[in-house]
Amino acid sequence: MIDAMAHRGPDGQGVVDLTPAGGALALGHRRLALLDLSNAGLQPMLCPDEARNAAPPRGWLVFNGEIYNHLQLRRQLHGEGVRFVSGSDTETLMWALARWGEAALSRLQGMFAFAWCDLRAQTLLLARDPLGIKPLYTAQQAGRMGFASEARALRAAGLGGGGIDPRALASLLAYGAVAEPLCAVPGVDELEAGHALRLDLTKIPAEALALARRWRYAASPKAQAWRDREQGVAAAAQALEASVAGHLLADAPVGLFLSSGLDSAALATLCARAAPNTHAFTISIASAGERDEAPIARACAEELGLPFEAITLTDAFVEQRALGFFTALDQPGWDGLNTYLISEAVRERGMKAALSGVGGDELFGGYSGFRTLPKLRWLSGLLRNLPAAVRNAIAKRLYPHPEQAARREKLSELLAAGLDVQALTLRSRRLFSDAQLRAFGLGEALSTLDAQALPAERWADAPLEEVCAEISRVESRYYMGNTLLRDADVMSMAHSLEIRTPFVHQPLVDVIASMPGRWRRPEKGRNKPLLIDAVGADLPRRLLGLPKSGFTLNQDAWMRGPLRAPFEQWIDALKHSGALNPTLVEHEWRAFLDSSPQSGQWSRAWMLGVLGAWLATA
Structure with a gap:
């Protein structure tokens, strides 16, 4: 299994065979070293008895990700008497779990997927970070259970079937990505973001004791909690600076993906304050002409004083390198080629991690849907009770040409969504309509999904009252979670590069989600006004009037x-x-x-x- 994920960790590997009562357990790990590059950070990591005597050890940990507040947690644990022997966040996480148990999960700030084997309780705890930055797959078959960061590792162990799961196929064609907890590999599931699964190791196979959701988006914006917008801007600024500072923490080189978009420019501005030697990288497409993002990205980097390099993609380069993207796919998905290409180039230039602006659009209202969906909601409310033929005629009048068939079908579906903001947001992301999925032969698969072609067992939340806040939550959970974050992880780790996402950080999300949604709405020609004001005056002004962009291929x-x-x-x-x-x-x-x-x-x-x-x- 770990050989199937060698690309994720070229800096070390380890396997430990354990024999809990009644069964056998093996833990394996591939390491990409970013904090404490010494062998003291190797995994699986054994947690000794606190007295460090002959008493049985506490447990074993395998961990993928970064705990950005590990220094604060380490100080707390040190105050409780823990003696550390490394500078790695893995050891911090290990002792947090040994001392605080599952309660440690509420103290963690970062991206993570881990397995903690508690030798004393004879349990195994599997957990993912609240926003689903790091993946974790599980499979159970013929008395065996496995878990891994990639589904391909489970397949290498003989777990999971061939072909593609029909429900996952329907979700894939509907949205361009498989929605968790589904997985394209039959018999494999993805542990949902923000969830923890505790298993009883005394049973064969290991028996689930509890599946718990550890975090959820704010129930509703708390306008009364904010004195005025100025106070909100100050809080957003503080949360942004803290997030970027934490994401820059490393003992290895960390770069920055810099497009001509506002999100990455905001990160560049914050990096210029916290770490002015951060190298910025962009993609330059030789045939793009005026659409090439490199000139604007270069000007932004120069204005901020950041080292910069544009990586040129010619047709010959694409023909030579892009085929690797299709080999790197862990699950099929619509997105990710841009991440694959820039990650390869950035890794070749010595970086081991890179900051990305993923999540900025979802959090700060950057997508066009934040402007158009409230209007469509009003129109849909008026037209939803009309016969389908009338709605189709309206859509055809707006999109009359044969080449516009996909847009015509999508508009017709949007007009039927009514006042349901979640339905409107999800339908705006549709790739193929339900009618097309049935024409493809997926009628039976659709019958096992909900009305939005998503897993019926997903953890539903009550809709938020504010439209912009609800759009933000839906985009974050479904598009960002199932598409952007998954592809960022797989396509960067294909080149042993870790992508870090400062906008996808629970403390920051909690702060922004508690604010009135109207503060995030575009205003007076300004997109993402809350982000612009929070970053401050040294944000390069030349970007503010430009259309949305971001490593477009x-x-x-x-x-x-x-x-x-x-x-x-x-x-x-x-x-x-x-x-x-x-x-x-x-x-x-x-x-x-x-x-x-x-x-x-x-x-x-x-x-x-x-x-x-x-x-x-x-």
Whole structure:
């Protein structure tokens, strides 16, 4: 299993075989060293008896991620008498679990997935961070249970089946990503974000004792908790600075992904204050012309005094390097190529971690939906009771051309959503409609999902009263969680690079989520006004009036050019896989080839090609 994840940790490995009462347990780990680069940070890590005598040890820990407040926790533990022998956050986490048990989870600030084997209680605790930055998969089969950071490791151990789970396939085609707790690999589940699973090791196989949700988004913004917006801006500024400072903590080089977008520019501004030698990197696409983000990113870095490098992607580079993206896929997904390409280049330049602006749009209201969905909600409320034919006619009037069929179908579905903000937000993210999923042959799979083509067993929350706050929560949980964070982890770790996401940080999220949603709404031509005001006057002003962007690639042209041959093979493989209606698969591919580059048709053809590539190795 650990060999299947060698790319995640080239700096060390370890395996320990344990024999709890009634069964056997093995823990393995691959290390990417970022804090305390010595062997003192190797895992699995044994927690000795506190007296460090001949008494039995407390337990073993395997841990993936970073605990950004580990120095504060370490001081608390030291005050309780714990003596540390390393500077690693792994040892801090280990002693926190040994001393405080599951209550330690509420004290952790960071990204994590870990397994804590309590030798005295004969239990195994599996846990993920509140926002789901680090993944954790589980599988149980024929009296065996396994867990890992990637599903491929479970498959390497003979756990999980072949092909693709039909419910996961429906979710994938609906949204371009498999929604947790589903996994594309049959028989494998993903532990949901913010959850902890405790297992009884005295049973064969290990028996679940408790599955608990340890954190949830604020129930509703607390306008009364804030004196005025100025106070909110000051609190946001303090939380942002603290988050960036924590995410820069490392004993190895940490870089910055810098696009021409506002989120990464805000991080660059905060990095320039906290660590002015932080190297910034961007992607430059040779054929992008005026759409190339490198000139703006370079100007931003120069204004802030940060070292900077633009990594140029030519068609030859894409043809040579992009195929590795399809091999790196742990689960099929629509996104992630940009992360794969820049992560490879940044790792080659000596970085072991990089800050990313992922999460800024969800938290600070950057997506166009924060402007359009409230209007669509009003319109949908008026039109939802009209016959479907009338709604379809309205959509066709707005999008009359054949190339606009996907937009027409999406608008028709949005007009039927009514006042449900979650439904509106999710439908705005749809790739294929329910009607298309049934045409692909997925009617039975859809019957096991809820009305939004999501797992029916997901942990539902009551909707928030404020529309912007609810959009933020839904985007964070579903799009950010299932697409952006998963792809950031898999595609960066494919190159042994750790992506750190300062905007996806529980203390920061808690502060912003408690504020009135209207503070995040675009105002007077300014997008993300709360973020702009919180970062302050040294944020490069040239970015404020620019349209949203962020490492945008040219997949349409590449699918017609350097990647056409492999895509033809993957589409053919998908047609012969039996997973989908081959006639409709061929229709989507031909519709893309016949479309104009401006139509946006490439995204659905891309998803089908990715699926075909993944199934070819499943």
